[in-house]
Structure formats: C-alpha cells, structure tokens
Amino acid sequence: MELVAIQITAGPDWPENRARLETWLRQLPSTRPLLVQLPENAVVFGSKEAALQLAEPLGEGPIQAQLSRWARELGIWLVVGSMPTRIEHSERLHATSLVYNEQGERVGHYHKLHLFDVDVADGHGRYRESATYAPGDELCVIDSPFGRLGLSICYDLRFPELYRALRERGAEILMVPAAFTRVTGLAHWLPLLQARAIENQCYVLAAGLYGEQGDRQTWGHSVILDPWGEIQACLPKGEGLVVAPLDSERLSRIRRQMPVAQHARLSAVWRNKHEY
Incomplete structure (x- = not known):
C-alpha cells in the first residue's frame, strides 16, 4: 500500500485546474x-x-x-482536499473535503471546522474565509483499506484538540490538505504536522498548493510523515507527486511500545474535578 500527495498550483479556473490534476493523476504509481x-x-x-x-x-x-470518475477509472481512493459546496438557504458555502473509493463512490465528506480569519504579513495581508464560507460542525473518520482516515483541512492544523478527537475515534492516518501561505508555512507548517503525527501516533498525509496566485503565495512542501514524526517523502517546490509506503506494522508497534492513548489522563482529571 502506498500514500500519495499531489502538489499543484491552482487558480480560479476549473478547466485549467482539472488539466493540471489530470496530468499528475495519469502518472500515479x-x-x-x-x-x-x-x-x-x-x-x-x-x-x-x-x-x-x-x-x-x-x-x-x-x-x-x-x-468520482477519476477514482473509478484509476482504481484509487481519492481524497479531494476541498471544494466549495452549497448550503441550502444560505449565501455562504462549505469548504468540503470529499472521499471516494476505488469504485468512485463517495464514502465520506467533511466540512472545514476552523476558518482562516487572520492577518498575515504577506502581499495579501488580510484573510477572511468566513466572508465566503460557513464552518462545519462534525468530525469525520472513515474506514478504508489503509486504516481509519481522520479528515481535516489546512487551518484546522492549529487546533490539536481536533486531532486528539480524531485519534479517540480510531484515526490512523490524518489527512491535512492545505493552502498554507508562504509566510505561515515557513514558520509553522512542518512543526505543526510533526506535532500532530507524534502526539497522535498517526501517519500524516499533507498535500499543499504551491506557487503564485495573484497576490497570494502558497507554501507547497507537501509531505508524508510516519507515526514517529519522521519525513517519509516531501516536495518543497513545484508540481508533482509525493509518494511513500504505508507500514501498518510500524504504526502498531509505535502505539504498543508507547501507549500514550491509554496513558492520557487529562479528561478523567478534569471530569473528576468538576463533578458535583
């Protein structure tokens, strides 16, 4: 079994983005x-x-x-980092991650929980994702041949409680598609990903946008991390594929030798302190 992150430069035109994606999907292992x-x-x-x-x-x-057709024709499990989906009776959208199995069936979806409303010292400066999108309100963990997939999107990465909740629901591979800015990516992208991998003892699959999009600059550095936080493969710049094998026995061994999930006590301590 192998994991693949596809790194591209995207823009506002779907036909152009589709052609870029098609180019790399046709070069998969x-x-x-x-x-x-x-x-x-x-x-x-x-x-x-x-x-x-x-x-x-x-x-x-x-x-x-x-x-769906790509997943079916290529016989792959395809996780679409995000696309805009409509919300009934709302002018805002959801940023939605979609998961398709090798038959092209949608087996799960996740609406981004945390919206990027921040100021960044780059050419764009002010980001207000909530002007277009509404936050989701549900977690998503999906059974797959690779293990249980815990879904997230980009800015979610800064909220460790989300990933702990995914681990508690059985996640073994954390999905972190992103469009990190160059400024925040340089400072925090890899440390945050490694922290999520190490503290939850999960593989992390993180596909990022790369390049110049008007006044926006995205970081790229798509990466696959193992449950020890070690980099298995990374593409810092440009477009291409990031490929690494999945070692489920290594994941099991790390969790067995250092059973942090069983040792976690904060929830129990907090509950006991606040029972009346």
Missing part, C-alpha cells in the same frame, strides 16, 4: 490499493466569485462527477 490526496482548493482557488460560481450541492454536479 501502479500500486493498488493507492490512497491519493489533492490539496485544499485544488478545484478552485483565489477568487470568491469563482468559488460561488463553481460551488455544487453535496453529491451533485459535474465537478463531483469528474472526481
């Missing part, structure tokens, strides 16, 4: 089963107007049909 992750915003990036125009109801529309 022949190994099956294969778990492939696309970056956050790989479908559309950089324009509120384009996101609103291309957004589809969950489970409907030509973009989701194409994603």
Whole structure:
C-alpha cells in the first residue's frame, strides 16, 4: 500500500485546474490499493466569485462527477482536499473535503471546522474565509483499506484538540490538505504536522498548493510523515507527486511500545474535578 500527495498550483479556473490534476493523476504509481490526496482548493482557488460560481450541492454536479470518475477509472481512493459546496438557504458555502473509493463512490465528506480569519504579513495581508464560507460542525473518520482516515483541512492544523478527537475515534492516518501561505508555512507548517503525527501516533498525509496566485503565495512542501514524526517523502517546490509506503506494522508497534492513548489522563482529571 502506498500514500500519495499531489502538489499543484491552482487558480480560479476549473478547466485549467482539472488539466493540471489530470496530468499528475495519469502518472500515479501502479500500486493498488493507492490512497491519493489533492490539496485544499485544488478545484478552485483565489477568487470568491469563482468559488460561488463553481460551488455544487453535496453529491451533485459535474465537478463531483469528474472526481468520482477519476477514482473509478484509476482504481484509487481519492481524497479531494476541498471544494466549495452549497448550503441550502444560505449565501455562504462549505469548504468540503470529499472521499471516494476505488469504485468512485463517495464514502465520506467533511466540512472545514476552523476558518482562516487572520492577518498575515504577506502581499495579501488580510484573510477572511468566513466572508465566503460557513464552518462545519462534525468530525469525520472513515474506514478504508489503509486504516481509519481522520479528515481535516489546512487551518484546522492549529487546533490539536481536533486531532486528539480524531485519534479517540480510531484515526490512523490524518489527512491535512492545505493552502498554507508562504509566510505561515515557513514558520509553522512542518512543526505543526510533526506535532500532530507524534502526539497522535498517526501517519500524516499533507498535500499543499504551491506557487503564485495573484497576490497570494502558497507554501507547497507537501509531505508524508510516519507515526514517529519522521519525513517519509516531501516536495518543497513545484508540481508533482509525493509518494511513500504505508507500514501498518510500524504504526502498531509505535502505539504498543508507547501507549500514550491509554496513558492520557487529562479528561478523567478534569471530569473528576468538576463533578458535583
């Protein structure tokens, strides 16, 4: 079994992004089963107007049909980092990660919980994701041939309680598609990913956008980490594939030798302190 992160440069035009994705999907390893992750915003990036125009109801529309078709034709598990999906009776959208199995069936989805409303010292400066998107309100862990997949998106990475909750629900591979800015990526991307891998003893699969998108600069550095926090493969710049084998026995051995999940006491201590 192998894990793959696809790194591309995306923009507001879906046909151009589709062509870029197709180029790399056609160069995937022949190994099956294969778990492939696309970056956050790989479908559309950089324009509120384009996101609103291309957004589809969950489970409907030509973009989701194409994603399903890729998974089926290539015989892969495909995790779409995010695409805009419509919310009934709302002017805002969800940033939604979609998971398709090798038959092209959508087996799960996740709406991004934490929205990137921050100021960053780059050319764009002010980010207000909540102007376009509404936050989700549910966690998602999915059974797969590779183990249990815990879904997240980009800014979620800064909230360790989310990943602890995913681990408590059985997650073995943490999915972290992203479009980290160059400024925040240089400072925090790898340390945060390694922390999530180490503290939860999970593989981390993190596909990132890369390059210049108008006044926005994305960090790339797509990476696959093992449950010890060690880098298995990384692509700092450009477009391409990041590929690494999945060693389920290594994951089991790390968890057996250092059973941190069984040793965790904070929840019990907190509960006891506040019982009346």
